[in-house]
Amino acid sequence: MSEVADSARAEQLRGGLVDELVTDGVITSREVETAFRAVPRHLFAPGATLEEAYAQDRLVTKRDEHGITISSVSAPQIQAMMLEQAELGSGMRVLEIGSGGYNAALMAELVGPDGEVTTIDIDPDVVDRARRCLNEAGYSRVNVVLADGEQGCAERAPFDRIMVTVGAWDIPSTWVDQLTEGGSLTVPLRMRGLTRSITFTRVGDHLESRSAKVCGFVAMQGAGEHRERLLLLRDKEIGLRFDDDWPADPDLLNGAFEAGQAQVWSGVTVGRREPFDTLQLWLATTLDGFCLLSVDKDLDSGLVRPVNRIAAPAVVEGTDFAYLTVRGVDETTVEFGAHAFGPAASGLAKRLAEQVQSWDRDHRAGPGPRFAVYPGHIPAERLPAGLVITKRHVHVTISWPSTQPAAAEQGDL
Structure with missing residues (x-):
């Protein structure tokens, strides 16, 4: 197949994928839809066919010696879901923890030329591939950094948004410290073995959730690793x-x-x-x-x-x-x-x-639980009511808003 035909086929498949994501209600904003239509996903999936690159499935890019996936291009529906949660806007400074290249390109489209995207990863192979793919796709303005995600990226902080695209068990203080006041962190957080992509807003020294979605991700490596x-x-x-x-x-x-x-x-x-x-x-x-x-x-x-x-x-x-x-x-x-x-x-x-x-x-018909993250030095007894999960750096609290009418509304004065 010629290069021109390949390009036309890729554009057709990309359009079909985006149409599916919109129809399924995964993509809900014009901005995210525009970004997905603009970024050529196949350029971030070397070795995959065009059909594989534009399927609603993740693309494994590296496995360990046991055959376990340690790096991948996430499934497009997961990436779209998290970008909708994060609500990136023009001119924002954004940090991505866990690189692959494609998601960083989508973020670069969303923040525009006046914004700045930094993507970091602990694996030199992943960083080299991400940098190469971003350059080839025309996104050389993205900063690609080799670093342990546990530390964030202090030299380019503060950030309006931090997106974690690897499964995290904990939330280090560096992530909170590197957020602007009112900035948000979107992270696939594991709690009691269950992972939810949660967008937290920074409120002073702690984080409060504003959305939570079911998801699954490759586990974090390095200092933030935690095995079941x-x-x-x-x-x-x-x-x-x-x-x-x-x-x-x-x-x-x-x-x-x-x-x-x-x-x-x-x-x-x-x-x-x-x-x-x-x-x-x-x-x-x-x-x-x-x-x-x-x-x-x-x-x-x-x-x-x-x-x-x-x-x-x-x-x-x-x-x-x-x-x-x-x-x-x-x-x-x-x-x-x-x-x-x-x-x-x-x-x-x-x-x-x-x-x-x-x-x-x-709770079945209710809004679901609320999550909050507090510094680990705060005594658990001083935290709001609800389950407290104590991790290495923080306490995560899970509370369930009542769906029962207040006593006065029931006429019970």
């Missing part, structure tokens, strides 16, 4: 992943499967295609010992039937554990339930099912 711990059960058939709170005595679970089991159905139903991400967060914030259960597809005996086999909400209490499951009601609807193992399985299954009912009653 995995507890394997039944000869590695079942895994329990803990992000924060490792059980005091994990060996207590060794006899759980022989000690008994119980199943409790909640009466709460959901459409098979209906998202229920706020339920996952509700369980994570209300259940001590929260973790995520996975099943090895090659060893699956059918003993456990979680809501999904990759990362189902679960909880451990001493000698017992329970997880979220579903059963079919009809072709379009399923019912949530709790399945537990251990000597006190019945009580634990009941408590998990009750939390599903509480979510359905009080």
Whole structure:
């Protein structure tokens, strides 16, 4: 195929991709749509076909020695979602943590010639590729810096916007310090094993959320790296992943499967295609010992039937554990339930099912949780009400606005 034909095909595929993102409601602003139509995504995906470059999928650009992805061009719907969250405008100074080149080019379009984009990455190969691709695509004005994202980029601070495009477990003080007052940080933040892309606004010395979306990202490397711990059960058939709170005595679970089991159905139903991400967060914030259960597809005996086999909400209490499951009601609807193992399985299954009912009653139709980030030196007891997750640098608080009418509105004076 000739270079002219290639260019025409790329433009056609790019237009089709953007049309899909607009139709799906992922792109909602004229500015983000214009940026996506302007930036040639295929120039940031060397080795990929044009069809691969413009598919709604991520493009892996580097793997480690175990074959695990450590760098990629994120799926276009995730990039569009985060750019809409960040609300970049003309003339802004922006920092991207986690480089690839394409997203930085989109940001350069959004801030215009009067703005400034800096993109940093810890991996020299990634930085070299990003710099080369940006130059070839006509975005040489983007600053490409080799640095550990944990430190931000003090020499080009302050920033009106910081966008983190790798999965982060913590929020270092440098990110907050390098924001202008009223500036915002958009970050895929992992809390209790669940990742949400959250846009925070800086308010003095802390951050307050203004939006949160489900997402998944390659984990951060360097000083900000934090690995989950995995507890394997039944000869590695079942895994329990803990992000924060490792059980005091994990060996207590060794006899759980022989000690008994119980199943409790909640009466709460959901459409098979209906998202229920706020339920996952509700369980994570209300259940001590929260973790995520996975099943090895090659060893699956059918003993456990979680809501999904990759990362189902679960909880451990001493000698017992329970997880979220579903059963079919009809072709379009399923019912949530709790399945537990251990000597006190019945009580634990009941408590998990009750939390599903509480979510359905009080928060399912609500606005979802609010997140805030406070410096780690502030005592936890001085923080606002809600779950407090203490990380290396900060406290993250998760609170749930009430959807119940005030007492006076109910006539209860």
